[in-house]
Amino acid sequence: DAGVTQSPTHLIKTRGQQVTLRCSPKSGHDTVSWYQQALGQGPQFIFQYYEEEERQRGNFPDRFSGHQFPNYSSELNVNALLLGDSALYLCASSARLAGHQSGELFFGEGSRLTVL
Amino acid sequence: DAKTTQPPSMDCAEGRAANLPCNHSTISGNEYVYWYRQIHSQGPQYIIHGLKNNETNEMASLIITEDRKSSTLILPHATLRDTAVYYCIVRVHSGGGADGLTFGKGTHLIIQP
Numbered sequence: 001d002a003g004v005t006q007s008p009t010h011l012i013k014t015r016g017q018q019v020t021l022r023c024s025p026k027s028g029h030d031t032v033s034w035y036q037q038a039l040g041q042g043p044q045f046i047f048q049y050y051e052e053e054e055r056q057r058g059n060f061p062d063r064f065s066g067h068q069f070p071n072y073s074s075e076l077n078v079n080a081l082l083l084g085d086s087a088l089y090l091c092a093s094s095a096r097l098a099g100h101q102s103g104e105l106f107f108g109e110g111s112r113l114t115v116l
Numbered sequence: 117d118a119k120t121t122q123p124p125s126m127d128c129a130e131g132r133a134a135n136l137p138c139n140h141s142t143i144s145g146n147e148y149v150y151w152y153r154q155i156h157s158q159g160p161q162y163i164i165h166g167l168k169n170n171e172t173n174e175m176a177s178l179i180i181t182e183d184r185k186s187s188t189l190i191l192p193h194a195t196l197r198d199t200a201v202y203y204c205i206v207r208v209h210s211g212g213g214a215d216g217l218t219f220g221k222g223t224h225l226i227i228q229p
Contacts, residue, residue, distance in 0.1 A: 004159070030200075031137050035219075041221065042201075042203060042219030042220055042222055043160065043217075043219045043223055044219070045216030045217060045218065046216075047216075050215055056216060058216055070138075083212075090159050090160070092160075103148060103150050103165060103205075103207045103217065104162045104165070105152075105160075105217065106160070106163060107159030107160045108159050108163070109157075109158060110159055114139055
C-alpha cells in the first residue's frame, strides 16, 4: 500500500518564478492538506482540500494556491516566489470519518524548495 | 485550537522509558490531544491521540491528567531510532469544515546509547 507520495523531492527556483508541487494521497484517503516547514520550525498549515474545494486556509497569501483532482491528488502552486518561500513543503492525507476530519494525518517526505 | 507548551529538548538512555510532557492548560472540552514525531529529513508521523482516557498503542502510551491540562507521551523502551522532534497538538474534532493542525516547535528527544 503506497503511502503519500510527493514530487519533485528537491527543486531550485529563482525569485519571481512560479512553482508547482504535486501530491498523491494514501490509498483510501480523500482529503489533502499542505504544510510549509521552514528550517528549525514546526510545519505551518497552508490549506486543505476536500471534494475538490479548498475547505480551510492558514495564514498564507494568495500567491499560494492549490487544486484537488477527482482522483484526490493535489497540487500546490506558489507564484512570484520570494527568498522566504524556501522551505520543505509537506503534503498530508486523511479521511473523513463519521462526519468529521480525522486528525490522523499521513505525511509525505516533502518537496524541498530553494529560492535563489 | 489551544496552545501547547513543551520542553525544547530532552535526553533519554537507550532501553529506558522516555516520558515527554506537554502542557495544554487552556484546552477545551471538545479538543483532543495528538502526538506526532518527525525524524530528521522525514515527514511527521502520527503516534497517538486521546480525549480524556489514557491510550496505548504499539508505539506509545498517552497519559492525560484528570483536569486535562497536561499530558505525557511515554515511549516504554526507547531505541536510537526514536531520536526525533515530538510534537504535542490539541485539536477539535469538528463536524463541519476541516481544520489544519497547529504545530509548535516540539521537543527534540535524543536517545543516548
